Amino acid sequence: MDNRLLRTVVSGAAVIALAANAYAFDGKRKGFILGFGMGGGVSHISSRIGAARDSATRGGPGVDVRIGYARTDRWHIFFGGKMNFCYLDEIIENYDAYFDAMSGEGLKSAAAIIFAPVVLPFIPIGGAHSVIGLVGVSYYLDDAAPSFFFEATLGASIFPDEFADEARGGGGFSLAAGYEFEKRWSFRCDVMVGIYRPQETDYDTEDERANAVTVMLTANYLYY
Numbered sequence: 001m002d003n004r005l006l007r008t009v010v011s012g013a014a015v016i017a018l019a020a021n022a023y024a025f026d027g028k029r030k031g032f033i034l035g036f037g038m039g040g041g042v043s044h045i046s047s048r049i050g051a052a053r054d055s056a057t058r059g060g061p062g063v064d065v066r067i068g069y070a071r072t073d074r075w076h077i078f079f080g081g082k083m084n085f086c087y088l089d090e091i092i093e094n095y096d097a098y099f100d101a102m103s104g105e106g107l108k109s110a111a112a113i114i115f116a117p118v119v120l121p122f123i124p125i126g127g128a129h130s131v132i133g134l135v136g137v138s139y140y141l142d143d144a145a146p147s148f149f150f151e152a153t154l155g156a157s158i159f160p161d162e163f164a165d166e167a168r169g170g171g172g173f174s175l176a177a178g179y180e181f182e183k184r185w186s187f188r189c190d191v192m193v194g195i196y197r198p199q200e201t202d203y204d205t206e207d208e209r210a211n212a213v214t215v216m217l218t219a220n221y222l223y224y
Contacts, residue, residue, distance in 0.1 A: 027183065027224070029073040029140065034223045035080070037064035037188065041216030043086035043129045047163040047196075049208050054163035058086035060128075062216040064190070066136065070224065076138040082153070082174060082192055084214045087127035087160050094123050129159040129214045131172040131192045145180040152176070157194030159212035168196035168210045184223060190216045 041062040046055040062085065068078025085091060098119065101112040112119075136153035157172020172195065178188030194212035 029070050029076070029143075029224050031070060031224060033066070033068050033070055033076060033078065035064070035066040035078075035220060037218035037220030038062070039064075039216060039218030041084040041086075041190075041192075041214050043084050043159070043212055043214040045086075045129070045159055045161060045210065045212045047161045047168075047208075047210035049163065052163075056162050060085040060088045062214075062218060064188075064216075064218050064220060066133075068136070073143040074140045076136075076140075076151075078136045078138065079133055080136065080153075081130060081132040082190060082216065083124065083128045083130045084192070084216050085124060085128045086214070087162075090160075091124050091127040094126070095120075098123065125158055126167045127160055129192060129194060129212045130157065131174045131194065132156050132158070133174070136174075140180070145183045145185075147180050148177070149180060149186070150175075150177050151188075157192070157212065159194045159196075159210075161196070161210045163210075168194070168212075170194060170196040178220070180222075184221055186220045186222065188218050188220055190214070190218070192216065 039062050040060065042057065042059045044055065044057045046053070062083060064080065064082045066078040066080030068076055068080070070076040098112065102109060102116060131153060133153035133155040135155070136151060138149055138151035140147045140149040153174040155172055156169065158167055158169045161168045172193060174190050174192040176188050176190040178186050180186040192214040196210040198208050
């Protein structure tokens with residue numbers, strides 16, 4: 001390729017990248033968005049196996065992550081997840097057990113080290129109520145901060161079921177209201193719901209079902 005042509009292509013690509021970045025993250029809500037929030041919440045998990053019922057209420061730290069696009073300064077569409085680590089003690093124990101396995105000897109230790117990048121990020125899922133949004137929508141009452149906003153997320157939910165001694169997965173959704181008190185900074189209150197209903201088979205002997213409801217408050221930073 002001719003050097004002049006190569007310089008032209010590189011320069012054009014750089015200009016396009018800079019323009020796209022300026023358009024995406026120019027301080028206005030319209031464009032690409034990237035968000036992260038931290039806080040805490042309380043989860044209530046109830047389950048039933050046949051005639052036996054049980055429930056547990058646990059609190060813990062919570063996080064929210066998202067990426068999306070805003071067609072206007074008021075409407076956002078995003079993908080992401082919300083997690084409340086309601087069984088934080090068990091999460092820590094599972095990490096300790098895995099690190100012990102990594103520091104051991106023999107084939108088991110080697111396998112633990114090899115698979116660590118795959119296993120470690122998923123350990124918290126078993127001890128948290130999560131709503132992983134297939135799609136979420138936010139609506140702001142004003143074009144710029146300060147502004148109240150509302151949002152809804154529909155997706156899948158995973159939560160620990162102490163009674164059944166395993167994690168449950170099923171449908172989930174969340175509803176939230178918040179206040180952006182300064183550009184990019186906000187507080188938000190989420191209500192997360194998870195529903196577990198097993199598929200019916202000819203071999204079912206007991207009716208099983210479980211539900212999880214979490215109320216979580218987070219401080220959030222939304223980069224736009």
